[in-house]
Structure formats: C-alpha cells, structure tokens
Amino acid sequence: MRFGTVKYSVKQGVKNISRNRMFSIASIATMAACIFLFGIFFAIITNFNYIVEKAEEGVAIVVYFDAEATDERVEEIGEEIEKYEGVAEVKYVSAEEALDSFLSDYLEGNEELAEGFKDDNPLVDSDNYEVYLESVEQQEEVVEFVEGLEGVRKVSKSDVVAKTLENFNVLLAYISGAIILILLVVAIFLISNTVSMGITIRREEIAIMKYIGAKDSFVRAPFIIEGILIGVAGAAIPLVILYFAYGKAINAIMSKFSVLNSILDFLPVGEVYKTLLPVGLALGVGIGFIGSFFTIRKHLKA
C-alpha cells in the first residue's frame, strides 16, 4: 500500500470515529471497562501468584535420619537433596536448634520448665534437613526421592498448605479466565456494532468506491483503523487510570488491614505493568482489529 493511501485511510478512520461519535464513545467506554476489569483481575492474579510464590518458599519438607546414620552420611544426604531438580534450599537443623525452636514456640514465658530440658534433650534424634522447594507442585516428587535415600528415617510434609495453595491458584485462574473471556466477547460485539453503524452511514460511499474500482483492502482499511483506534483508546484510558490507582489501592489495603503488613507483600506497579501494559494494549488492538475486520468482511461480501 502506498504512503498516500495509508495516510488517507488513517484520516478516514479518524473521520469515521468523529462522524459516528456517540457509538464510538460507547465502544471506547465499554472497551475501557473491559480492559479496566481485565487490569484489576490481572493485578490481583499476579499479586496472588507473587504471594503464593512467597508462601511456597516457606513450605518446607523436613527430613529426619536413621539413628545409625553417620555424620558423613547425613552430609551426603544433604548434598544429594540439594542436587535434585526443584529444590531451592536445604538447611541443616541440629538437635539443639530443634529444641530451641520447640521451646521458644511452646514454652515461652515458662523458662523454668524449659530449663529442665536443657541437659536432657528429648529431641536428640531430631536433627534434620529443612528442604525448601521452588514450587509446591514438586513436593510429591521430591518427597518420594528423599524417602528412597539410604539413612532417611522419616519425611514430614505439609500436604494441606501445599494442596490448598495449588488448588486456589488454579481456581482463581479459571474464574478470571472465564470472566475475561466473556468481557472480550462483549467488547468484540460492541466494536463490531460500531463498525456496522459506520458501514451503514457510509454505504453510499462504499458503493461508489466499489463502482470506481476500489480494492477490498482499500475499502476495509479505514474501518479497520477505526476499530484499532477505538481499541487503543479503550485500552489506554483504563491502563493510565489503573497505573495511578494501583499504588493508592495498595496503600489503602495496607492501612486498613495493618495486620496484613507482615504477611503480604505486594508487587510494585512497575513490575505489574511490565506485562499488563503490552498485554492490555495488544488486547485493545486485537479486539479492535478482530471486531472491525470480520464485520467489514461480512458487509463487503454482501
């Protein structure tokens, strides 16, 4: 296509929007609402994933050894576990550390009672490895591997936490996927309606174009540009609003529920927008293109 033709098509596309102002505004507004909701879901999901990841880092399996296992063997077990794929960190906890941890967890404020255990450590066989995983999904596999190692007496794992996090993650992805899909269909339908309206208004012009030898691509171009421009505007508006609203929303959550401060850690806006910005814009352009392309194609065939 010639540069002059591109310029002409863009000009006509902009003209279509202003000629068809009310419908264009309605389309942009709906599109903006869709992308706004998409942005909110996206921010929630990425933050949840981030929180889950953080939580997963804290989900460990604990490996206890046979009483006969020598220090060398214990060391070897640690090395073997560390080498296994999906293992993030292996931490050795001695029997003394295990007792200290137990005492501070359960007998805090009862120092006298705690003192009684000092010389007679009941957890003498409880030295262990705390194994941290990269993802909870790998837990089962790692446990199986560790249980098969010589010198390992017992492996404790927290199935409940791991499974709950995993299931909730999947559920959230399904729900948000379904909502986003519905919104996309609505947005495509609206853009298609707006372009249809534009085609009706310009029916005469299209007929003349075709009579004097316009190629289909020439007739289509302004409508596709119209759809894309609506898509870009409909994406840019909510993305700008969300950008500024994100920080404020997180501050509000943190100040209202200060108890969460120590548990939750939210992603900075820049981190969320690294993906949200290109995806949001691509979504806008994509919806605009699909909505207008198929509509004009249908009308040109008729």
Next chain:
Amino acid sequence: MIELREVTKEYSKGIAALNDVSLKIEQGEFVFVVGDSGAGKSTFIRLLMKELEPTSGKIQVMGQDLGKLSHKQVPFYRRKIGVVFQDFRLLKDRNVYENIAFALRVTETPSRVIKKKVPAALSLVGLAQKYKSFPKELSGGEQQRVAIARAIVNEPSILIADEPTGNLDPANSWEIMKLLEEANQRGTTVIVVTHNHEIVKMMNKRVITMKQGNVVSDEKKVGV
C-alpha cells in the same frame, strides 16, 4: 469492445430480466440504450459492471471474458469503466476537488498525479472555478458535471451513464450530453441509458431499444 452472446439473466426462476440478448458495441461508439421501466436496461449495466452474473450466456468486454474474472480482478476491470448516475452520487461531505480526487485515491494514484489530473478534469467539464464548492452549493447540472469529471478522470475506455439527465432541465441536459459527446470524441466508448427521447433524437447516434428483457430494435441513426 463489448459483446453479449445469448445472455439471459433471471432474478427468480422463470422471470427473465434479460432474455437471450446478443449485441456488439464497437470501440469508440456512442450508444443509447432506451426502454421503459423493467425493460432490462439496469440489468444490462449491472452485468457490464460485473455486479451481477448472467444466468446463461457470455459477456466479453475489452477482450476479457467477464465470467472468468476473479473477485480480485474485478476492481482492476472497473477502473477501465467510468460511471455516471442519475442521482450524481457525490460525497456530500467533500468538496468538488475531493470528490474527483476520490476516484484517483481509490485506485491508489500518487498524490502528485492527482494534483495534475483533477484540475484538468475540472477544466474539461467547465468547473475549474468551483473546485472548493460542496455538492449542496451546486445546481443539479453542475453536480452532474462533477460526476462526469469523476468518471473521466481515470481516462476510462468505456463511460456508462445511467439516466444522466433524469434530474435535469432541458438546457442542463443538453450540456451534459455535449460533455459525453466530447468524451466520445476523445476515443471513449459511451453508453447512455435514458428515457429522454428528445435528446436521443437530437444526438443522432445508435439506439438500442429494449422491451421486457429483449432487444427489440438496434438502429444506427434515427435522424435529426
């Protein structure tokens, strides 16, 4: 140049808008197609524009078998044909210059060529001064002259005018016919569909008369 061989067009089964029509129009001819409403004149034009497909028969234009033209080739075929309508069909939101330039833009003509061709076409129809006017500021005759300028600016081989004087008074009608004749003298084949018997008589050209989908007469000249 244009040849119809046993062309029939049925819109619904059994009712033929054109019935086994055969005719030939040579390059550089000026032909009137006359007939009452429903005679098949519009169908004839729509077939020539490849807006419709014949039910049977063969149409050949400028050496091309229209039945063999693909959808993609149709725009290029139409660029060789200029069309003028009874209701002018100008774009109301664009001025005279833009209306004529539109025909060139559609065919993706470079801007520098458009800048040369549009004033030349406007001069041919005598509207060089009114290039900035919008259609609503022009008389019917002037609007039809703009439509002719738009039809000839691509220098088509064939010019089809569908009732070009239908909305005009006698003086303007005559002006329009003179413009079409000038185009014909420059080598363009001109086909005029009309009801205006007076003009047909005065122009002294070939007249094809249609009735109920049939060609009932084809006279070279009807006399002055």
